[in-house]
Amino acid sequence: MPTPTPFHPGSVIDEVARLVTEHYVFPETAAHLADLLRKRLAEGAYAVGDAEELARLVTADLQSVNDDRHLALKHHADPVSRAQGAAKLESIRRDFATSLGGAPRVELLDGGVALLELAPMLFPLEWAAEPLSAALTLVSRAEALIVDLRGNRGGDPDTVAFVCSHLLDRRTHLNTMYWRAGERTEQSWSQPHVPGARFGGSKPLYVLTGGATFSAAEELAYDLQQLGRAVVVGERTLGGAHPREGWTVHPHLEASIPTGRAVNPVSGTNWEGTGVQPDEACAAAEARERAHGLALAQLAGQR
Known part of the structure; x- marks a missing residue:
């Protein structure tokens, strides 16, 4: 059996907080979310034993402020690797062909x-x-x-x-x-x-x-x-409504962070959350x- 990947919630949270602070399209909200993640970590909210449960908890907290559906900590059952991008592209090509x-x-x-x-x-x-x-x-x-x-x-x-x-x-x-x-x-x-x-x-x-x-x-x-x-x-x-990028923060976890936002010329806003x-x-x-x-x-x- 393969050796399980070491799992340290604290290091994952630190990296997610850093990425959100640096890249999230709303800087003020990003700072608030980073503080929220660190506070929840200190309270023991993320003291869980597996990456999937951590992803669920962190995603709920990330979306608790403005319900941004593209802002998440995603869990991948198979370790994230360079081959994953190629596999995803191949899956999209199959969908296209069929x-x-x-x-x-x-x-x-x-x-x-x-x-x-x-x-x-x-x-x-x-x-x-x-x-x-x-x-x-x-x-x-x-x-x-x-x-x-x-x-x-x-x-x-x-x-x-x-x-x-x-x-x-x-x-x-x-x-x-x-x-x-x-x-x-x-x-x-x-x-x-x-x-x-x-x-x-x-x-x-x-x-x-x-x-x-x-x-x-x-x-x-x-x-x-x-x-x-x-x-x-x-x-x-x-x-x-917010385009996203992904960063690997653990072999099974990807931080999905919106780096842009849509602004409709008629409404002056978009459909994010609503x-x-x-x-x-x-x-x-x-x-x-x-x-x-x-x-x-x-x-x-x-x-």
Whole structure:
């Protein structure tokens, strides 16, 4: 049997506190969290015998201040190694290959309403541009469109902008990222040209969300909602708006720390902690039928 990795909660907490202080996107909150971790350590709250339990306790404390879902101490059953990144990339490539490039369902519903499912994630744009362009071009002829993000766990912000570009008529400011490193900002805009046909910015558009919709998928729903371009139907999303980086603090533990934050040009804020609030709230399982009915009613009103 392999020799267990030595486990010292104190050294893990010291390193997590240091990383949070140096990298977390909100410096004042970072200082407060570092003090909280050290206080809890002194109180004996982290006197546990295994890394998984420590990860659970520390994550709860890290998220206790502002409910940042990307801020966590993650436990890995297998030791974290350089090969882990390659294995994760290979897993994403398998998901890409088995989901038609992230667009596993394109369907024409009654009344000229198209359904486009984007899942299980918004893959890197250099992979996904071709299959997404094909799918978005196919649905561009529909009278109304439903974009299903209920099973989408996030992905590439550039892919968010690519999809939005097909659903708008002109170049539009979608989002601004603020990065703590260098205190710099980075704007995201829809593209003035797309490789295929546009659905455009005037026909009825509905976006389905669920309790598992996360991160970049939330941005897609939020951007379109804030622009007044889409009606969001379904459940409140998970609420992860802050891009993260990971640092190994123990062979089985990774500190996940947001290093940036999204700022929407319309709302001036984002969906962190609150999730994207649907315009038409219903159970995720009922969202497709609800959106289809709304689309048909909207089309009937336009005739």
